[in-house]
Amino acid sequence: MTNFIHFNVPPCTGKEIGYVKEAIESHKICGDGAFTKKCSAWLEERFHAQKVLLTTSGSTALDMALLLCGIERGDEVILPSYTFSSTANSPILAGANLVFTDIRPDTMNIDETKIEAAITDRTKVIVVVHYAGVACEMDTIMDIAKRHGLLVVEDAAQGVMSTYKGRPLGTIGDFGCYSFHETKNYSMGEGGAVVINDPKYNEKAEILREKGTNRSRFIRGQVDKYTWVEFGDSFLPSELNAAYLWGQLEMADEINEDRLRTWNTYDKGLKPLAEKGLIEVPSVPEGCVHNAHMYYIKLKDIEERTDFISFLKSHDVQSVFHYIPLHSAPAGLRYGRFFGEDVYTTKESERLTRLPMYYGMTDEDLRRVISVIHQYFGETYDG
Numbered sequence: 001m002t003n004f005i006h007f008n009v010p011p012c013t014g015k016e017i018g019y020v021k022e023a024i025e026s027h028k029i030c031g032d033g034a035f036t037k038k039c040s041a042w043l044e045e046r047f048h049a050q051k052v053l054l055t056t057s058g059s060t061a062l063d064m065a066l067l068l069c070g071i072e073r074g075d076e077v078i079l080p081s082y083t084f085s086s087t088a089n090s091p092i093l094a095g096a097n098l099v100f101t102d103i104r105p106d107t108m109n110i111d112e113t114k115i116e117a118a119i120t121d122r123t124k125v126i127v128v129v130h131y132a133g134v135a136c137e138m139d140t141i142m143d144i145a146k147r148h149g150l151l152v153v154e155d156a157a158q159g160v161m162s163t164y165k166g167r168p169l170g171t172i173g174d175f176g177c178y179s180f181h182e183t184k185n186y187s188m189g190e191g192g193a194v195v196i197n198d199p200k201y202n203e204k205a206e207i208l209r210e211k212g213t214n215r216s217r218f219i220r221g222q223v224d225k226y227t228w229v230e231f232g233d234s235f236l237p238s239e240l241n242a243a244y245l246w247g248q249l250e251m252a253d254e255i256n257e258d259r260l261r262t263w264n265t266y267d268k269g270l271k272p273l274a275e276k277g278l279i280e281v282p283s284v285p286e287g288c289v290h291n292a293h294m295y296y297i298k299l300k301d302i303e304e305r306t307d308f309i310s311f312l313k314s315h316d317v318q319s320v321f322h323y324i325p326l327h328s329a330p331a332g333l334r335y336g337r338f339f340g341e342d343v344y345t346t347k348e349s350e351r352l353t354r355l356p357m358y359y360g361m362t363d364e365d366l367r368r369v370i371s372v373i374h375q376y377f378g379e380t381y382d383g
């Protein structure tokens with residue numbers, strides 16, 4: 001009998017329970033207490049970010065970013081179709097229409113060469129998604145945005161601790177959004193953070209996050225009463241969640257190194273199958289340092305993928321496919337349109353499957369997954 005290998009196990013370093021206990025005993029469990037401050041200060045320092053605010057999720061970090069972009073009803077937002085629904089929900093909340101563009105097959109990221117043609121006089125924002133923690137071609141994208149007067153939001157939900165030409169993902173565009181969901185590299189159960197790269201948005205962001213009040217200015221002693229000044233919502237997470245995240249950020253390098261070791265073992269172990277043309281493995285462009293968020297492989301087509309996933313399951317290994325392109329989903333049809341030709345989005349999404357990847361995955365389990373994959377193709381693995 002072998003154990004069932006799940007594709008994700010929520011990260012836990014062992015330090016979290018002590019910090020959560022500390023939060024409880026401090027009798028301060030609502031938002032913006034000591035642990036929230038520690039986490040945002042850590043993120044700001046580590047990523048040289050001007051301002052980072054913890055949020056209740058990656059989705060609400062995106063909501064904040066898109067609401068801060070000053071979108072007017074009917075404005076357009078360009079985004080890839082190959083992404084999670086949240087990337088598209090936030091522009092809709094802000095009143096925009098969606099314009100989906102195609103991805104690059106090598107990274108599954110937005111194809112930077114297809115963006116410019118999709119721009120109209122209603123375009124306001126480009127949302128890029130750093131898939132699997134591998135950066136989009138940001139120099140080109142920022143240059144397009146600059147020339148057309150557009151804002152850039154980085155959906156870096158999967159990209160915490162990754163860099164592009166030495167710059168941390170999330171700090172390159174106007175706004176960056178991180179997720180600390182339990183499936184992400186660093187977790188607080190449900191949670192996220194928004195990175196504000198231009199200080200002119202700082203105060204608006206604080207007001208938006210604090211139910212439309214200038215409470216932050218009040219706490220800093222800048223006004224003697226706090227009041228409702230703008231539209232806002234509640235985007236701050238509880239201290240209990242922030243305390244859990246602190247137990248992970250303190251170990252951020254250990255977690256990153258552990259995941260990278262797993263990623264590299266997959267890559268080395270599966271390369272021979274790729275060289276024989278049986279599968280494709282991820283590619284990381286020069287200048288991109290990734291965080292081992294995900295290890296995926298691509299099969300021949302959707303039929304082979306379905307068969308592959310059930311083969312692995314019958315050998316107690318969970319492998320999961322990923323996004324169904326948003327432009328073909330019911331909400332995508334209602335709120336958006338696909339610009340240009342869908343050359344890669346559908347085709348590549350149907351071939352991709354994710355392998356088990358989490359902090360603390362044992363060598364034994366890892367070798368078993370690689371070996372089962374070899375078995376599927378009638379090959380032997382002696383790694």
Ligand SMILES: *Cc1c(COP(=O)(O)O)cnc(C)c1O
Pocket residue numbers: 057058059060083084086087129155157158178179180181190191192
């Ligand atoms: C996980 C994820 C989100 C949403 O984050 P939550 O914290 O689950 O709300 C958004 N975009 C991408 C690309 C993600 O992977």
